[in-house]
Amino acid sequence: MITRRRLLGGLTAGAATGLGLARSAPALAAPAAGSAPPAPFADGLPLHLVNHSGAFANSSVRVYIVGNDGTQQVHVTPDGALRPVDPADNGPDGFTDYAIPLAASGTTTLRLPPMSGRIYTALGGPLKLKAVRDGDGRPALAYPAGWVAGDPNYGVLHDCAEFTYNAGGMYCNTTMVDMFSVPLALTLTGARQQTTGTLADGGRAAVFAALRQAEGFARLVIDDKRVIAPGHGLDAGLFDRDLLAPAIDEAWAAYADKDLTVTTGAGTFTGRTRGTTLAFTGPRAVSFGKPSTRDVLFCDGTLAAPNDGVLGPVAAVLGAALNRSTLAGHASQPTTDPAAFYRQPLTNHYARAVHAAARDGKAYGFAFDDVGGFASYIEDAAPTDLTLTLTPF
Structure with a gap:
């Protein structure tokens, strides 16, 4: 099993800039000796994007698939092609346009190339992703940091799922380690069908309400946009550094x-x-x-x-x-x-709340939530397709 910490070890936060800066490629898991790559691997894995949010039309939803291919920072184009991140991609406003729009209605399907990364969803407006150069001069991407008030994406409703897709299979999770905003579910089909991340009816509102009521956690709730994880709240002065x-x-x-x-x-x-x-x-x-x-x-x-x-x-x-x-x-x-x-x-009332809201009781409320198998994580060595669903608010 690839834990979240191994799966996305290269997507570290750039504290100096206040942005999430993807600096290096995480190690990709190798296939087992003598095993054959899953059938769709060479051509990419079908990825279905489904909007059941009930709060936003397809035209108001943008998806961004960004990460690395093991050697360089990359993004996925609307036609499923893998392209390197390039500072020349920044437009007149200083940001890239790596958005993948959804189909006018129904399900949007594209091919997910082999890579490790994140699938961001932005609702109501675009994400502002800036292509930069890291400390070694290599192209990199400043990731959204919704827990930082000065981040250009602080006012944008957004969230993400994480994955590694390689010759060993698909490894993916929904995550609340940094924050919780948009309810997302992943369905992975392969040797069997698995789903994770689905919230109970009213789950999003229940998380917000639970944190408003928990002593010391109320300031982590940022209007109706998101709940910030308490570690980031501590760094922002919104959480007592000695509470625990x-x-x-x-x-x-x-x-x-x-x-x-x-x-x-x-x-x-x-x-x-x-x-x-x-x-x-x-x-x-x-x-x-x-x-x-x-x-x-x-x-x-x-x-x-x-x-x-x-x-x-x-x-x-x-x-x-x-x-x-x-x-x-x-x-x-x-x-x-x-x-x-x-x-x-x-x-950790934040972790308590996100687990309580999950239909299967599983969530990634903190980085070691995979201990005992309580994380919203699924994997398959022979995947045939992956579905990301924006579930009801």
């Missing part, structure tokens, strides 16, 4: 005199806290300093997860447990019963 500190302190104190066990693919790790350090023995000795609220929300800092098969998976389990508020009360991790998640007053 008492819960983190409680979790660290819980294992001063008893063992915490974390089981991953590498084996079982046994840990105890020593001061502010949670130290584990097991397949390899690993340790973690006490994280900050920001570390927990971004699953970074002391909880950064390298793709090493040892430290990374333990960090992911701890990050998930802290976001789901299960670490202090469950000495064996990961906790896999969703009925135990988000039960404490101090918890």
